[in-house]
């Protein structure tokens with residue numbers, strides 16, 4: 001794989017100017033994830049609200065992250081995708097993203113579901129970068145679980 | 153009789169490289185492998201693999217147990233390896249060498265054995281520590297020589313203290329007498345930082361520790377592979393290192409301890425092979441080193457480590473050191489000449505070993521490593537198991553190049569080119 005593909009323009013753009021960066025109030029859950037092999041960290045906040053259908057929806061995601069371009073871009077792209085979606089749909093995206101990233105290249109990702117996040121498909125070829133791409137998503141997964149518990 | 157002068161092969165030469173088959177392979181789509189990660193783990197020469205194979209094929213059996221010829225032969229090989237290692241590091245006698253699973257196991261052995269002396273009466277009491285006692289480490293330790301001491305303090309109530317680091321990447325020695333005091337029980341320090349390359353003044357600090365009756369534990373992981381060592385002359389009480397960083401196999405390490413201390417140190421792991429007599433309610437233990445080698449030892453790995461020691465001795469440790477430092481000098485020069493690249497460690501080869509960690513402005517080490525990897529250059533990225541050190545310098549990670557006997561000046565040049573290439577890649581897009 002070429003480095004131009006791994007570091008697709010959209011990934012570099014997000015890593016240089018991450019969307020929704022900076023921790024914000026109010027929030028319903030806050031989680032902290034660390035990649036112990038490289039010291040990368042993310043603190044993520046999630047604010048939820050009740051949707052018209054009675055389910056929870058993602059109102060806002062904010063974060064403070066320290067890490068490589070892949071981890072920075074990944075959390076940034078994720079916020080674009082999940083904000084405004086139902087929590088259930090966000091969790092579906094999360095599962096699809098995780099499947100793509102850990103597929104060793106077999107799963108190119110469903111663009112209809114994952115949008116810009118399919119740009120990270122190339123990461124699957126580099127096992128040592130998988131954790132970078134997943135750091136923010138893992139933080140979101142935990143925050144979502146917390147928010148669900150808090151809302152019941 | 154003709155005298156044949158012993159000529160050491162030129163390190164990094166084709167002759168030495170030919171001993172390491174892996175160096176012939178290519179990576180990432182046909183690029184020659186430039187292996188600059190020997191500080192994490194070194195590659196192994198054919199003679200080490202051959203020694204292992206020969207031992208398994210012809211002499212393998214349980215050591216120190218069977219009453220048969222093979223067992224005798226295997227025991228001879230195992231003890232032969234012990235003697236080779238003892239000579240190599242300047243132990244006073246082979247019995248000062250304890251084979252372990254690795255340096256991490258060696259350091260934990262010491263820390264747990266000290267802890268097992270809690271409440272002891274007699275000679276073992278000197279190893280015991282508790283509230284009011286202090287254990288001193290440094291801020292540049294590998295986690296393997298930090299966390300076991302944190303845990304020992306947690307178990308015993310002793311206090312952990314540490315020498316900080318200066319802005320020019322040295323140990324902060326401004327208050328040695330305030331740090332090493334009559335309360336100090338243990339000084340545990342590295343012989344060479346695996347990140348900065350910095351060499352602390354081990355002999356001076358050992359003398360200071362001994363003046364107050366403290367024990368000195370040296371993490372010699374990074375210094376044993378590329379420098380002649382004389383632990384007896386250095387006067388450290390315990391020293392730990394790993395086989396896999398010195399051209400030997402994984403799964404074996406060494407704890408070298410002064411014999412008189414080992415004789416009174418309580419055991420850590422207990423069971424077979426370390427006992428003298430066993431009753432139903434208590435047991436007595438063999439003298440060292442057997443007391444600290446419970447269970448079936450890593451015999452095959454020990455034999456292979458002996459072969460690695462022979463190989464290094466043949467090259468000549470003076471040559472090995474000179475070669476490593478020449479490459480270190482080239483790397484320091486080449487990397488610091490690149491705008492936007494800074495060395496995390498002393499900028500010259502003065503009082504320094506061959507670990508060259510560096511930072512590239514605006515590019516995370518993981519991304520630097522990725523681009524280097526794409527050019528075939530294998531370096532380590534991350535905190536290199538020295539997280540507090542990185543925190544001290546305000547960074548979460550760094551990239552690190554380390555060299556082996558097979559590394560070449562061309563490979564250093566390839567590293568510098570690849571770093572410049574990574575800068576261009578990220579600047580241009």
Ligand SMILES: Cc1ncc(COP(=O)(O)O)c(C=O)c1O
Nearest residue numbers: 254255256294296346371373394
């Ligand atoms: C300075 C230092 N100490 C301790 C260790 C731990 O060695 P091992 O992982 O072989 O037990 C290493 C190697 O990673 C090291 O570089």
